[in-house]
Every structure is written in structure tokens, then in C-alpha cells.
Amino acid sequence: MKRVLFILPVIAFAGLAAFLGFGLTQDPKELPSQLIDRPLPEFVLPGITDAPGGGPGLASASFKGEPRLLNVWASWCAACPQEHPVLERIAAEGFPVYGIAWKDKPEDSRAFLARYGDPYSGMGSDFPGRTAIDLGVTGAPETFVVDKKGRVRFKQIGPISPEVWEGQIRPLMQKLRAEA
């Protein structure tokens, strides 16, 4: 019996090593979304200002007419400050970026934007996290590319790097703009 206890650590480690090895084979950036080519799930979210009710928020109905990016982020997310300069650049290049502050207190979201700048054309607060569940959000940051008809066309898991923006998302946005 006592011997078994001494073998336990090495068995536990073997299991962990298997998981880590598996983790290495996964590309953290690629993940299918159930939502691809489907309409954006419906949501109406309050804003994040300190006005009563959070001020102007964000609704799924407004995702019509032009292709947009929908970025799910949070002030507590470690990778979001990394992604932020890219979002600012995207906005500066004239592509509209909308945001959902996920499981984040509005005052924390405001503090984040005050510190890093605000590239967003519109912002909704999803403090309870319901909308994120509908969107199938698994972590922050995530970004959806929504076309003119309000359908999800692409989902980026994790921060948008300059390479992903230049190589994948910007060409897609340009293509979507040209679509009828």
C-alpha cells in the first residue's frame, strides 16, 4: 500500500505531460465557431458610462449595412492590453470596431479605456455574461467579423496580432465591403 503512494507522483506527472504535449499540438488561434455564416445572436446591452442605465449601449440589430468587427474584451483580461494598439490601428484605418465588455464592471471598463484609449465606435456591457454565452465566447479577447447582413463570417480567438489583421481579417473586411 505504501509503495503505491510513492508511485502516485510519477503517474500524475505522466498525465500532466500528456496534456501539455497535447496542448503544444494545438494552434491556440484556430477554433471553429458554430456561428460561422449564421446571423449574430440577438442582444441588447447597456453602455458603460456612469449615466443611469449605462448610457447608450449596443444591440445586435445595429449590425447591418456595413461589415463590422465585434470585439469581446475585459479589463481583467491579460492579453487585451496587447491587442489594444492593433484595435486602435484598425479603427484609424477606417474599419468600425464595436466592443462588448464581458463580465466586467462598467467602472473597470471605463478605467481601461481611459488608460489605453478608446478605439470603439460603440460599446455594450455584458456584466452577467449571458450574451457572451450566446456568442459562444470562451475567453477574452475574441473578435467576430460580421458582414453587411449581420452574419458572422469569421471568429478570431485570442488577440488580433498585426499579422492576423494584415493577412486575414483586413482582406476579409475588404472583400465583405465589396460584397453586394
Next chain:
Amino acid sequence: MLAEIGHFALILTLLVAIAQAALPMLGAIRGDAALMAFGRSAAALQALLIAISFGCLMTLFGQADFSVKLVANHSALSQPLPYRLAATWGNHEGSMLLWVLVLSIYGAGIARFGDNLRVTLQARILSVQAMISVAFLAFALFTSNPFERLFPVPLDGAELNPLLQDPGLVFHPPLLYLGYVGFSVTFSFAVAALLEGRADPAWARWMRPWVLAAWVPLTCGITLGSFWAYYELGWGGWWFWDPVENASFMPWLIGTALLHSAIVTEKRGSLAGWTILLAILAFSLSLIGTFLVRSGILTSVHAFAVDPERGVFILAMIIGATGTALALFAARAPMLRSGALFGSISRESGLTFNNLLLMALTAVVFLGTFYPVIMEAVSPTNKISVGPPYYNLVFVPLVAPLLILVTIGPMLSWKRDDLAVLGKKLLVPVAAIAALLAGLTLWLGAAQVVAALGLALGGWLVLGAVLVLVRRWWSAGGFSWRLVRTTPAATVGLVLAHAGLGFTTAGIATMTSFAAEKILVMRPGETAVAGPVSVTMLGAEEVDGANYRALRARFTVSQNGNERALVSERRIYTVSGSQTTEAGIGVSPLGNQYVAIGDVQQDARGQGLVVRIYWHPLVGWIWFGGLLMAMGGAASLADRRFRIGAPQVRSPLAPNLVPAE
């Protein structure tokens, strides 16, 4: 030329390390003193060669030789010289070189200061140490050669991430590495003990200074990292449960357990199996820490070299080191002679319980850090990360009993203690802390009972530390100067470290409950209030720095009638275009005033600067406590008994004699 010398020295180091990995071990098995002595020379040679290699790289950075790819990619002419030098380890390749440098310095240390060690044990330790060296040197040479040339040679280089251009970060990585790599020594001690089949009190006494030598810089490194995050990241936060912070925290927790477990093995000969297991785990978690940062498995602010190929190499190293060591543990540890038995109420059992709690805390942090990886393997569509709420929920309930135990532990006697006697000893401190808790609750109000509990717990720890001294200095015959003078350095270390933990606890409790903040748009002349702090903006202007442009805002901050001037800057680094915030921090023992500026923004009253104002009560105590803990470790390290060595039976072979066959 320098790059080639450095590269060549690195290759030579690898060759020396290979020889050192094989020969002393062989010598220990065959009882060949010459082969065992070779280990000591090889360890010194290895340290010398790698120091030459590292010196070359540092000189290349100093000279801004952009014909070397690494230098071109990580430093620029506009950077001040100290930061160019620090850039040597501010990147993956250079930091790996620093890692092996520290590794071989520790190796040379074992060779130099291991005179009182059993020669066979020393030879085996040096061999295991060299095996780790071989793995890391091969890693550096084959996957991340720092001396690679670049052609055509660029006129100027790319800048070091400006966030990392800071005195705090010049020292943060080397300190952490001293800690991480220091645990390689205890790992080697553990593996050598398993190979010899002996883990006795003498072994534990030899190992203890090395545990401290790793634990002290690791404590400093974590404290410094937390302080750096506080003032440079511009958030006012001091701990984020970021995967990479966790990666340094886990070896610290296990290292702390190891420190205490080794005491039991040293004094009583018990818990040898535990001590060995903890020594293996401490280094394994250090390796996993490296694995995390380098592999890109977990996204984090720290991940500056994301490369799966390197991840595979490091994973192989972890499997090789930890897997082999744990397998050896499974085979050999049951055969280790266990020491004296102890009663269920005794200092041994207190320390065992302390170990269990520290292990549980490590498991909590580990699970929180790796949950995303494990979940992903179980169900591929599930990618999640675990945030601070999880840690607050699970970590705090486990930490509280541990902190209570910290004060009780040193009151217990070895081997067997009596509940009634313990109760008598506890009477005064428990009454004192209960009174403190009641007073705090009345003063702060019932709503702040958590803060009161945290502060009382801090008081409990400091009181416990003081009581250790009191018990030592007041014997049956009253206070005696002789007892004060003869206080062992290790006791002073205990007192400092436990009191430090108390300060940190009080700081965390106060920060968590009473920090105040305000974010608003301000114009010169306006005043804002956050908590007890009132801030007036005086003006803002553009200024030029060495390699950045900045917007600088000046403030007057007043609190309880005291005024002081603070300045906050928002810097734009010209080469890379990245922005950083330099907060203005008014430091005082009771708390920090913290002012940081953001973008220019419009509000109802026109254009102004976004200003964040924080009041952080007792935040400095968190780091002061950390420093006290490190000082405590250093004091213990200075204890005389580590220098005189343990009584032992001399090995039958004098080092210079070869047996007649």
C-alpha cells in the same frame, strides 16, 4: 569576432558539461577519487567558459554591434547604455544564456563550498547538475543561438519593449532566475540522495543553505516584479494572477514547503521522502514556468517569445528531468530509512500540516493556471481562462488556516507536545488578537469584518514572531543578555520572515478593502477627491526624453493637511511608437497616493486630460513584508551551523588518494 568567441565558448561549455555529467557519477559508483575530483574542476571550468560567453554577448550589446541578429532585434542606438546592457537578458536567447550562466555558477558553488559534503554525494550532485546544464546548453545552441550574425547589417536596431525599459526590470529576471535555477541544486541533491539511497539529517543540513540560496532571490524577484507591475503597468494593481506570475509563485510556495520540511529532516531525520519530493517539485515547477513563457501555450503579457518548437524541446526537458526523478523516487524512496516517530501534536506534525497546506495552495494555483490547457484537451471547443474570482474563492480559505498555524508552529515542541501546555502558551496571544479584532471591528464597522480579520491575522503573525524572541530571551531566570547574544541567526531569520508575512497580510487586507479610486477628465486648476486624497491639476506640457516624447502633467496632492507635488507622464517611444504611462506616486508608510494620466478627452465641460487617482492604503507593506521575508532567509543562510557542517563519518578515501586495487 566577439560573437565567434562567445559562440565558441558556449560550445566548449557544452563539451565540458557532457564530461561533467558522466565522469563524476562513474567515479562515485566505482569509488574512484580522481574521477570525482574531476567533477569539481569541471564545474569551475564550466562557470568560467559560460561567463566568457555571456560577457561577449553583453559587450556586443554595449557596443551596439548590429551585425549580430539578437543585438539588432533587441536594442537601438537611442537607448541609454544601461538599458542596452540589460537588453542582453530582455529577450529569449539572451535569457537562456543567463539561465545557463546562473546554473553553472551554482554548480561551481557546490564544488567550491561543498568541502564538508560526502565526496560521493558531491560527485553525484555535480553530475546531475551537469545533466541539466547539458540540456539547457543544447537548447541554447541548437534552437536559440544568441550569436547568430545578420547580413546586411542594419544601421540601427529595433527597440526593447519600452515597458521593459525600467530599472525594476533590469533586476527582476536575474533575481527570478537565481531562484528558479537555484532549485536545480536542491533537485540535484534530491536525485543524488535517491541514487545513494541515503537521505539523513546530514544530507538535509547540507541542502538547507542551497534551498535558502534559491528562496531568497526568488522572494526578492517576486516582490520586485509585483512592485514593478504596480508602478509601471499603470493599473495600481500589485498582483494579477497572470500565468507567468503564477509560474514564479508556484516554485516559491513549494520552495517554502521544502524549507520547512528540510528542517524536520535535519533536526529529526523524519519526512525525508517529503523533502525529496518537494525538492523535485520545486525545480519541476521552475521548468514549467519557463515552459509556460516560451511555448505560447498560455497567452500572457509576458509571452515575448512564442515558439512551439522551443516548447517541444522544453517539454522534453521537463519529461526527462521530472519524469526520471519521480520514477527514481517511486523506486527508491520507499527504501529510505525513516527517522524518529512523532506525536500527533508536535512541531513535526505542525510542519507536516504546513507542508500539506502549501502543497494544496500550489495545486490551486496550478489548476487555475493549467485549467485552460486541460479543458482544451478534454473538449476542443472549450477554451477558457480562469480569473481572479477563482483565486479569491479558493486561495483565501486555504491561506487563512496556514497563517494561523504559522504562529502556533514555533510554540510546539519537537517530538511530542501536550494540548493543555499549548493552550496555556496560546492564551495570551489569542486574547490579544481577539481584543485587536474586536477593536478593529468596532472602529471599521461590521461591514468591514473581512478587512478586520485580515488585519488581525497580520497582527497575529507579527505577534507570533515577536513571541519567538520573547520565549528565547526570557528563560526561567528572567531576561538575560547572554540569551540575546547567543540567539542563532536562524531564529532571527524565522522571526523576520514570519513578521514579514504578517506585514504582507495586513497590506493585502487593507488594500483589498480600502483602496479608493476615481477616474475623470481634468483641466488645469481643477480639483478632484478620491478617498482621503485631494488632487489639484497644475498644468500639462510636452517634454522630450532620451528616446521618447511625453505629455507631462503636474499635480498637487493634499491629504490631512500635508501637500506634495506629483508628476505623471504619458510617453511615446519614437522608434517603436509604443506608449507607456509613468505614474506619479506619493509614497508614505500609511499608503500611496497614485496619479496617472491618460488620453486627451472631451467631456461636458470641454477638453481635458483623463486622470486616474488612487489611494492605496498600506500597499507598501505588501512589498516591505516581502523584503522582510527575504531578509529572514538571508539571516538564516548566515547561520553558523551551515558553515561548520554536520558531524559525519569521514569517507574512507581522502580526496587525493587512489585505492590500491
